Amino acid sequence: MTWLVRSAMCALYPRAGDLPGLEDCDLDGFLERFHREAPLRMSLGVFLGALVFHLTPLFTVFVPLPAFLLPPPLLDRHASRIAGSGSYWVRQAIFLVKFPAGLCWGAHPDVRRRFALGAYPADPADWRTR
Amino acid sequence: MPHVSFGERRFEDDVDYVVVGSGAGGAAAAVVLARAGAKVALVEAGAWREPEHYPSSAYGAMRDLMDDWGASVTLGRALWPVVQARTMGGTTVVNSAIAIRTPADLFSQWEREHGVGGDGLRERVWAAQEVLERELCVEEVPPASRGRSNELAMKGAEAMGMESHWIRRYAKGCAGTGQCLQGCRKQKKQSTNVVWVPEVLARGGLVLSCAPVTRVVLEGTRAVGVEGRFVHPATREQGASFLVRARKAVVVAASVTHSPVLLMRSGVKRRALGRFFRAHPGTGVFGVYDAPVDQNVGATQGWASTQYRERPGLKLETLSIPLELVASRFAGGGTELMKRLGQYRHVAMWCHAVRAESTGTVSPGPFGGAPVVRYTLDADDMERFREGLHLLAKMHFAAGARAVIPGVAGLPFELGQKDVDRLREGPTDPRHYIAVLTHLFGGCVMGADPDRSVVDGEGRVHGYQGLVVADASVIPTNLGVNPQHTIMALARLNAEALLARA
C-alpha cells in the first residue's frame, strides 16, 4: 500500500533542475509518521487517490498500463494531465495525494533552503498536563 | 487541581458556571464570569499547548491544532474545507487576530429581520469592543513587520484608488514571522489561551483540557452540567469520564459546527437548531512578480480593504500561506508543477472573503463523527466570488505583477494583464474554484421568534433554563468583516446578562 502512495507522490513532485523532488525529502519517514498519526480515513483517502493515479494512464496518455509501469517521460505527462483532469472528482482524488505530499516536500530543509526559508525546528508535539 | 488534563480516573466537580469551549466566544464569556467572583469551569476538547509547544510546520499545525486535522469539508456542489481549531484557545490560536468593529448596519438588520438588538445593542457591543481592544492590545501591523506582500498590496490598492488600510490585530509588537496559522511562537498574538484561560485559573476557576463534552446534562428543561470522556491528544484513545455540575448555567461555545450538534445530541429540541449556517467563503489569487516577494516574511495578514463590503459583498486581504500549502494549491503535477513551484519566492497571495447570502445546515455526523456541513453557494454568491478574483488580479497588475495565478479550473494556470477580464467571465460552478471557509456563522442563531431562532438576544436557548450559547453560532447573518471581535463582544454581553440575572 505504501509503495503505491509513495510512487504516486514522487511522480507528482519529481526532482527538477536544482529543486529537490519528494524522493529527496525522507518521504518514507514522513509516510510512516503520517500513517501512524493521521486518522484512518485520511490514510484511506490518500490510498484511494493513489489508486486513481495509478489506474488512469489509459485516459491521459492512452497506454493500458498502471502508472507505476510507465517509462519516466510518459509518467510525467500522466502526472501533469491527471492532476489537471476535467473531472472534479478525479482532481479531488489527486488532491488527496498532493496535499500530504506537499506537506512533506515544503517542510524539508533542502527545499526550504532553495527558497531562502529557514529550516523548521522539530514540532514539539507536547502539551500542558497540569 | 485547577487544571485537569487527560486522565484515567473519573473526574467530578461542582461549579457555578460551566463554559464549553475556550475559543473566541467561550474564553471571553468565562473570564467575565470569573472576574465577577463566580466559580467557573472551562471545558475544552483540545489539548492546552503553550506557545513553546506550537508546531512550526503546517503538518504539525494540522495534527496538533486543527479540528479533525483540517479535513472537514462542505457537502454540497463542491467540497470546500471548513477550517477551525481544536485546542485550548480555539481558533484564536491559528487565526490572524484581525480585529474589526461590528459594522453599524448589522444591528439594524438584526433588529429588523430577527427582532434582537433594539435595546442599545450597538452601543453595548462597541463599548465592549473598546475594552477588548485595550485588553488584547489591538494595534496596526508595525511597519517593520509588514513585509513585501503587504506593501505591494497597499501599492496596488493606491494605484487603483481603492480605500484600504494596514490591518489592526490583537498582536502586541508583531514580529512578522508569517506563522499565524501555526500559532504565534513569539507570543505576540493575544490568543485566548495565553490571556484569558490563565486568568480564569488564577481567579480560582477550573480548566479541563482534552475533554470533549459529549452531552449537556438536562433535568427537564434545565441544564445542570456537562459530561464527556477525556481523549488523549496524540493517540486519540479515550480516558476516564468526567462530569461537571453547574449550579447556575451551562454556556455552550463549541463553535458553529460543534455547538448545534452538541445541543442536538443532548436532546435539545428547537426547530432552527443546525439551520441558517452561513460563511464568508474565500480564495486567493497569486501575483507573480519579477523581484522576489518572499511572502512568508512579514505579518501573515497585514493589508485589507473593506470598500466592497456592501457592494458586491467582499472583503479583500493579503494572506501568506506556508510553502507546504502552496505546494498542493498550485495546479498540476510532475515537472510542470515543479517548474511552477520554482517561482515560489516571486509570488504573493491576496485573498477575498465573500459576504455570501447562501445558507446551509449543520448536523451530527454518522457514528458520532465530525459534524456535517451542507452548503453550496448560489449563483449570486458565485458572481460575487468571481468579481473578487477579478479585483484581486487587477490589484496585482496595478502593483506591478507580470502575471497572476488565479487557481481556476478551466482557465490557464497563469494569466497576463491583457487576459485579466477572463476572470470576470469565468465559470460560476463552485467546482472550478478552491475555496476555504474560515468565518462561520449560525446553527444556533439568535432571534425573537422561537420558531426561527435557537437563542434570544442574550444567548439563552428558547424554552430552556440555565442554557446559554456564546459563540459564532448565534450570529444570524454574515458580517462582511472578520468575526472574532463581534463574537467576543457578544459573548461578553451574554455573560454579563447571566450575571445580572443571577
Ligand SMILES: Cc1cc2nc3c(=O)[nH]c(=O)nc-3n(C[C@H](O)[C@H](O)[C@H](O)COP(=O)(O)OP(=O)(O)OC[C@H]3O[C@@H](n4cnc5c(N)ncnc54)[C@H](O)[C@@H]3O)c2cc1C
Ligand atoms: C485560519 C483562520 C484565520 C482566521 N482569521 C481571523 C482573523 O484574523 N480575525 C477574525 O476576526 N476572525 C478570524 N477567523 C475566524 C475566527 O477565528 C472564528 O470566527 C472564531 O474563533 C470563532 O469563535 P468561536 O468561539 O465560535 O469558536 P472557536 O474559536 O473555534 O472555539 C470553539 C472551541 O470549542 C472547542 N470545542 C468544540 N467542541 C467541543 C466539545 N464538544 N467540548 C468541549 N470543547 C469543544 C474547540 O476545540 C474550540 O477550542 C479565522 C479563522 C481561521 C480558521
Ligand code: SF4
Ligand atoms: S506574524 Fe508571526 S509574530 Fe506576528 S502575530 Fe503572526 S505568528 Fe506572531
